[in-house]
Structure formats: C-alpha cells, structure tokens
Amino acid sequence: MAHLDLIGVEKHYGSVRAVDRVSLAIDQGERLALLGPSGCGKTTTLNLVAGFLTPDAGEIRIAGKDVARLPPHKRNTGMVFQSYALFPHLPVAENVAFGLRMRRVERPAIARRVAEALALVRLDHLGARYPRQLSGGQQQRVALARALVIHPEILLLDEPLSNLDAKLRQEMRMELVGILKSVGITTIFVTHDQDEALSLADRVVVMNTGRIEQAGTPVEVYEEPATAFVAKFLGEPNVLAARVASVAGGEIACELEGGYRVVSERKAPVQAGDRVEVIVRAERVRLARAPSGLPNSFPARLEHVMYLGGDLRYLVRLGPHRLIAVEKNRGDGDVPVAGQALHVEWPARESLVAAAGPRP
Amino acid sequence: MRVSERLAPWLLAGPVVLFFVVFFAVPVALLFASSVERVDTATFQVIERFTLHNYRRFLFDRFYLGVLGTTLRISVLVTLAALVTGYPMASYLQRAKPRERAALMLLVVSPLLVSLVIRSYGWIIVLGPLGLINGVLSGLHLVSAPLKLMYTETAVVIGLTHVFYPFMVLAIYSSLQTIDPAVVQAAQNLGASPRMAFWRVTLPLSVPGIVAGSLIVFALSVSSFVTPALLGGPWVKVVAYLAWEQNLVVLDWPFAAAISVILLVLTAFVMYAYNRFVERGWFAGVFQ
Numbered sequence: 001m002a003h004l005d006l007i008g009v010e011k012h013y014g015s016v017r018a019v020d021r022v023s024l025a026i027d028q029g030e031r032l033a034l035l036g037p038s039g040c041g042k043t044t045t046l047n048l049v050a051g052f053l054t055p056d057a058g059e060i061r062i063a064g065k066d067v068a069r070l071p072p073h074k075r076n077t078g079m080v081f082q083s084y085a086l087f088p089h090l091p092v093a094e095n096v097a098f099g100l101r102m103r104r105v106e107r108p109a110i111a112r113r114v115a116e117a118l119a120l121v122r123l124d125h126l127g128a129r130y131p132r133q134l135s136g137g138q139q140q141r142v143a144l145a146r147a148l149v150i151h152p153e154i155l156l157l158d159e160p161l162s163n164l165d166a167k168l169r170q171e172m173r174m175e176l177v178g179i180l181k182s183v184g185i186t187t188i189f190v191t192h193d194q195d196e197a198l199s200l201a202d203r204v205v206v207m208n209t210g211r212i213e214q215a216g217t218p219v220e221v222y223e224e225p226a227t228a229f230v231a232k233f234l235g236e237p238n239v240l241a242a243r244v245a246s247v248a249g250g251e252i253a254c255e256l257e258g259g260y261r262v263v264s265e266r267k268a269p270v271q272a273g274d275r276v277e278v279i280v281r282a283e284r285v286r287l288a289r290a291p292s293g294l295p296n297s298f299p300a301r302l303e304h305v306m307y308l309g310g311d312l313r314y315l316v317r318l319g320p321h322r323l324i325a326v327e328k329n330r331g332d333g334d335v336p337v338a339g340q341a342l343h344v345e346w347p348a349r350e351s352l353v354a355a356a357g358p359r360p
Numbered sequence: 361m362r363v364s365e366r367l368a369p370w371l372l373a374g375p376v377v378l379f380f381v382v383f384f385a386v387p388v389a390l391l392f393a394s395s396v397e398r399v400d401t402a403t404f405q406v407i408e409r410f411t412l413h414n415y416r417r418f419l420f421d422r423f424y425l426g427v428l429g430t431t432l433r434i435s436v437l438v439t440l441a442a443l444v445t446g447y448p449m450a451s452y453l454q455r456a457k458p459r460e461r462a463a464l465m466l467l468v469v470s471p472l473l474v475s476l477v478i479r480s481y482g483w484i485i486v487l488g489p490l491g492l493i494n495g496v497l498s499g500l501h502l503v504s505a506p507l508k509l510m511y512t513e514t515a516v517v518i519g520l521t522h523v524f525y526p527f528m529v530l531a532i533y534s535s536l537q538t539i540d541p542a543v544v545q546a547a548q549n550l551g552a553s554p555r556m557a558f559w560r561v562t563l564p565l566s567v568p569g570i571v572a573g574s575l576i577v578f579a580l581s582v583s584s585f586v587t588p589a590l591l592g593g594p595w596v597k598v599v600a601y602l603a604w605e606q607n608l609v610v611l612d613w614p615f616a617a618a619i620s621v622i623l624l625v626l627t628a629f630v631m632y633a634y635n636r637f638v639e640r641g642w643f644a645g646v647f648q
Contacts, residue, residue: 052545072548073556079549085542089564098560099550150550 001064003028003186004049004154009058009068011044011210018044019055020210026154026203031180031187033201035194037233041210042190046156049188051075062153073102078147079156082163084139086131092142093118093127099150117149120179137168144176148183155180157189161196173199194234198222206230228277228354236282238323241356244274252353254278258319263295264351275356284350285325287314287336288343297345302336316344388624395617404611414618424602428622431598432630434516434588435581439528441521442577443570446528450569451562453529454536469526476523480590483519484510487591511593519591524580528573535569536562571638575631582627599623 002025011019019041026032034042047053049060051072060068067075078099087095093114100110118124121141131139140160147155160176161169177200180187191197197204198218205215206229213233214226225231232239242254242262252264254276262278270276291297298318306313312335314325323344329335336342395415398408418424449468453461471479486492487509494506509515539562547557585600592598599619606616 050545050549052548071553072545073551073553076551077549079546081542081546083540083542085540085546087543087547087561089561098547098552102551102556146546146550 002026002061003030003063004188005059005061005064006045006049007059007061009045009048009055009060011041011048011053012056017210019048021058022207022210022212023058024205024212024215026186026188028186029184031189031200031202033197033204034188034190034207035192035197035204035233036207036213037192039209040207042192042207043158044210045207046079046158046188046190049154050077050079050156076150076152077154077156078150078152080140080143080147080158080160082159084131084143084163086139086142086146088131090130091127092123092129092131092134095131095142096127096146096149099146103150113149117145120148120183121145136164137172140164140172141175144179148179148185153186155185155187157187159191159193160189162191162193169196176200198234206233208233225352228279228352231279231352231354236324236326238280238282238285240278240280240321240323242276242278242353244270244272244276244353246272251348254351254353256319256321258321260298260319260321262351263348264353265348266352268353270353270355276353277356279352279354280323280346280350282313282324282326284346285316285323286345287316287325287327288345291343292345294345295348296351297343300342300344302338302340302342305335305338316342318344391617391620394614395621397614399612399614401610401612414615415622417615418618418622424619427597427602428599428626430513430596431582431600431623432626434513434520434596434598435578437513437517438520438524438581439574439578441517442525442528443574445521446525446573447532447566447570450529450532450536453533468529471523472526476586477590479523480519480587483515483522483591487515487518510591511595513592513596515591516588516596516598519587520581520584523584523587524577527576527580531573531576532566532569535566535572539565567638571635575634578634579627579631582623 004024004026006022006024009019009022010017022041022045024032034045036042044053048055048068051067051070051074055068058068059066062075062077087098090098096114096117097110100113105113114127115124118127121144123138123141123145126134126138131142134142140163144160161172164172173196180200189196189200201218203215204218204221206213206221208229214221214230216224216226221230222234225234231237240256240262242256245253245255245261247253247270250265250267252266252268252270254262254264256262256278264278268276286294287302288297300316300318300323302314303317303322304315306315308329310329312327312329314327314336316323316325325344396410396412397406398411398413399405400407449464453464453468456464474482484491488494489506489508489510491509493509494503497503498506543565544557544561547561548554552560583600584598585604588596588598589601600623603616603619603623606612606619610616
C-alpha cells in the first residue's frame with residue numbers, strides 16, 4: 001500500500017478544472033516533485049493534500065485512511081510554505097515548538113525535540129532570535145525544522161527554494177536533499193524549476209492544465225518525454241515545424257520547410273502527411289566543421305555566440321529555421337565565431353516527433 | 361542636487377511642522393503658562409503670576425475628581441465596547457468579498473459622515489422617555505414606567521462608541537490586512553484548530569491594530585465634549601465640559617487651563633503606559 005494515494009482527485013473553480021482527475025501513489029520515504037508552469041494545478045494539488053482545499057471529487061488517502069474531508073489540523077502533514085510563513089511574533093525556538101505544543105507534548109520533550117530539529121538544520125545557536133532577524137536561507141531552515149519536528153506523515157514543500165538567490169539556492173538544494181535523505185520522510189514538493197525537481201526528487205510528475213502529463217524518474221521524464229508538452233517544458237527545446245514524409249522500420253522521416261530532412265528513431269503516433277513538430281534539446285545539438293555521418297546533419301551559419309562563462313550558446317541559422325545549441329565551455333580555444341559556416345548535427349534518437357500543439 | 365537634498369525635509373514636512381508649531385505647540389505652551397496664574401473671578405485681574413492654586417483646587421476637590429473619574433470610566437468603557445464589537449467586524453471585513461466589504465465599510469464609517477449634533481439627537485429619539493426603545497418596551501407591557509436611558513453614563517457610552525467605532529474597526533482591519541494568510545495556514549498545518557490559530561497567531565499579530573485603535577478611541581473619548589453634553593445632560597459631567605464651563609461661563613481662564621493640562625497629562629500618561637505595557641509585555645515579538 002502506498003503511503004499517500006490520490007485517486008481521481010478533482011478541484012474545480014467555476015468551469016476551470018484546476019486539478020483534473022489526478023491519481024498518484026507515493027511510497028513511504030519517496031520524494032516526489034510536482035513540476036509544471038504556473039496555473040498547472042501543482043500548488044492546488046499540494047493544498048488538497050494539506051487540507052487547505054477540499055476536493056470536488058476523488059479520494060486522498062494517507063496511510064490508507066481517507067483524509068479528503070479532514071480539516072488541515074487533523075491531517076498530520078508538515079508544510080514548508082513558499083513565504084516560509086514563520087510566526088513573526090515568536091522566537092525561532094517557539095516557532096519550532098508550536099506544533100509540539102498543539103500536540104500537548106510534555107515540556108522536557110518539547111525542549112529536546114526543538115533542540116534536535118534546530119541542530120538538524122544547523123541553527124541550534126539561533127533559537128532566541130526572531131524570524132525577521134534571520135536571513136532568507138535561515139528562515140527557510142527554520143520553516144523546515146518546524147515542519148519536521150512534528151514527525152508528520154507527509155512533508156509538503158511549496159516552491160521551497162524559489163525565494164533564495166541563485167547561489168544560496170544551489171547550496172540549500174544540496175543541504176535539503178541531505179536532510180530529506182537522512183530523515184527518510186515521504187515528501188511532495190511543488191516547483192516550477194526543473195533543476196530543482198530533477199535534482200531533489202525520486203520521481204517527477206509533470207503537470208499541465210490540471211492533469212498529469214507524465215510521472216517518472218528524472219531520467220525518464222527528461223530522456224523519454226511521454227508528451228510534446230513534457231518534451232518542450234523540460235530542458236531547452238528547439239521546436240521545428242515539419243511534415244511527416246515517411247514512417248518505416250522504426251524511423252520517422254520529416255520534411256522541414258526549405259527541404260531539410262530530419263530523421264527520428266523515436267516512436268510517435270503519426271503517419272505520413274501529418275503536420276508535426278520536431279523537438280531537439282539544445283544541448284544535444286552539435287556543431288561540426290564537417291559532416292560526421294550522423295543522419296541529421298545540415299549545413300548552417302552561425303549567427304550569434306553568447307558567452308556564458310561555463311556554457312556557450314550558439315544561435316544557428318538553418319535556412320528559414322533557427323536553432324539554439326549549447327555546449328560546455330571547455331576552454332580549449334576552438335570556439336566558432338559568428339558568421340562562420342558549419343554543420344549542425346544530432347543523432348536520430350534525439351529528434352522527438354509530436355503532433356503540432358501549443359508551446360508551454 | 362545637494363541643495364535640493366538638504367531642502368527636501370523642509371519642503372516635505374516643513375509646512376505641516378510650521379502649522380503645528382503655530383497652531384498647536386504655541387497654544388499648548390500658552391495653556392501651561394496660563395494654568396499657573398490666578399485671577400480674581402470678580403475683577404478678572406491676575407492676582408498671582410506663579411502658583412499651583414488651580415491644580416490644588418482641582419486635585420483636592422471631590423467634585424472635580426469625581427468628574428475626572430467619570431470621564432476616565434466612560435472613556436475606558438467606550439474603548440472596550442468599540443474593541444469588543446469592532447474586532448469581529450474588522451475580522452469579517454477582512455475575509456468578505458470586495459463588494460460586500462465596500463458596503464460594510466460604508467456602513468462602518470457612516471457615523472463619521474453625519475454631523476455630531478444630528479447623530480446625538482438621533483440617539484435622543486431612540487433613548488428618550490418617549491423614544492423608540494421605551495415605546496417598544498411599554499407597548500409590549502414589559503415595563504410599567506419608561507426606563508431612564510437618556511442623560512445617563514450609559515447613553516454617553518453608547519453615543520461615543522457609535523462615533524468612534526469606525527476608528528477602531530479601521531485600525532484593526534488594517535493590521536489584519538498585514539498578516540500573511542500563509543502564517544495562519546501554517547498554524548493550522550501544525551495542528552492548531554481554527555480557534556487556536558486565532559488565539560495563538562491572528563490575535564497576537566493584530567495587537568498593533570488593537571493598540572492603535574484603542575489609543576485613538578480613548579484619546580477621542582477623553583476629550584469628547586458635545587456628545588456627553590447632549591446625551592449626558594447636566595447629570596453626566598466630563599472634564600472637557602468643566603474646562604468649557606470655566607472658560608466661557610465662569611470666565612476663570614487659568615483654572616480652565618489647569619483642567620485642560622491635567623486632562624492632557626493624564627491622557628498622555630494613560631496612553632504611554634498602555635503602549636508600554638503591551639509592547640514590553642506578552643507580545644514583545646510583534647513589535648520587534
């Protein structure tokens with residue numbers, strides 16, 4: 001039995017289905033990321049689990065017990081809010097103690113558990129401070145300690161790192177994954193940041209317009225996107241409008257405007273003549289001075305080079321099409337220059353073919 | 361740039377500061393100066409330049425101290441009544457839908473839109489011996505003789521609460537507005553029932569609004585004059601009324617000045633003590 005079960009959960013706002021028949025089973029100790037653009041229903045789903053919202057249909061089971069109609073204070077979930085939502089009128093130690101006091105834990109046990117929780121997030125020396133005297137990263141850790149100290153069934157994190165600056169976010173990401181692993185708690189977190197989802201989660205659920213597009217390991221959703229939406233939402237996609245020329249022997253050949261012929265080895269429910277989009281991730285596109293024999297290899301002209309320090313981004317023109325290619329800057333000095341003629345290439349398994357649809 | 365930066369404080373705050381100095385600070389200083397003089401009430405000649413006679417006269421007299429007591433009692437009751445009725449209203453306003461909120465807000469501030477005198481006469485119609493309440497009660501044969509509602513402290517408290525209620529509601533409402541809804545959700549998530557979340561989180565965080573509202577209502581009540589005069593009549597005297605009487609009827613200006621100073625100092629002290637008590641007390645964290 002899964003630790004948390006969502007079964008056909010729906011939440012409507014008027015005619016809008018914010019959450020549309022979402023079913024998920026999350027195992028004990030699993031870290032699950034709900035990933036998607038804003039308005040995709042991920043935060044609504046989190047609030048349904050926490051009990052701040054009641055589903056219009058479906059079941060939410062925690063450890064087998066249906067909690068869909070229980071108020072938040074009877075659900076035993078621990079939530080870290082995007083704004084941290086620390087109690088500004090209470091010192092850090094009292095913030096952490098709050099849930100234990102509500103549970104009528106005895107005083108000595110409260111003191112011990114608060115100290116442990118603060119030690120876990122390395123803030124044992126700041127218990128007497130007030131939240132506004134702490135930095136963003138410290139507030140974040142207090143919020144985590146406050147949610148963990150009550151030993152909740154499920155830990156819920158709402159955009160846990162989005163309020164931190166880029167450098168601190170990297171550090172906190174490492175620290176957070178360490179803490180979550182050491183505690184071994186079942187965790188759902190909501191994020192619109194794919195790096196966060198891919199690096200923190202055992203399983204990533206990509207959501208769009210209230211529905212689950214794909215659920216799988218980080219490698220699965222990135223390397224084997226189930227839908228065009230997932231392919232375009234993750235990574236940095238190049239999307240090329242095309243028409244299917246032929247489908248034969250596990251190979252789809254597509255014709256792009258300007259007579260370019262792109263080959264894909266991926267399965268797709270398309271047939272000759274369909275209007276499709278060919279999606280290729282930017283970091284899978286290679287630049288070469290001469291064709292190296294890959295099936296997708298096209299003469300092109302380098303329009304612009306963007307120097308990003310660690311990365312180099314190339315804007316390449318291919319007839320009427322534009323492609324972005326990203327390479328690591330290895331510092332070996334062989335950087336092509338704008339205006340240069342070269343070849344863009346990618347393996348057949350890197351072109352994903354999908355029925356033409358909207359961009360995310 | 362430099363010059364304009366140096367001029368900025370004067371240009372921005374200067375006019376108001378000037379106005380307050382000329383029309384508030386100077387008169388108050390004159391009030392203090394006048395309060396230590398003594399005049400012969402028959403001839404209106406100043407017979408002593410520096411004396412505490414007026415203060416002694418007030419502070420060692422049962423009648424005057426009684427009036428002071430009445431004033432403070434009325435003001436505390438008005439503040440409490442406004443707080444107890446205003447908090448739920450502010451709380452509701454905060455969660456009401458925009459249209460409903462606008463309508464209720466208009467209702468709440470409506471006492472401020474009507475002239476003081478008209479509003480007081482309205483209460484006379486309601487509370488008088490032949491008024492609405494007594495009419496209903498005697499019509500239903502619940503009372504044999506009309507209840508004495510007019511010209512009582514109760515009437516004054518009701519009338520003042522009605523006028524000053526908006527200040528309390530608006531002060532509390534604006535402090536409730538500043539509370540991050542997620543903070544209340546966090547309390548519930550950690551196991552607090554809605555009632556517990558209110559007592560442990562919402563209420564403490566709205567204390568600044570309670571303090572501000574209480575101070576405004578108390579200060580306005582203590583110095584109120586027209587409403588007590590109209591609804592309390594000659595039987596409910598307040599300090600402001602005494603000062604007026606000494607000033608314009610008895611023409612003992614120095615004594616009137618001393619009464620005003622006593623009221624001013626006392627009010628300032630009460631407000632300071634209250635503020636201190638709350639800020640240093642249970643809710644220190646709120647004011648960090």
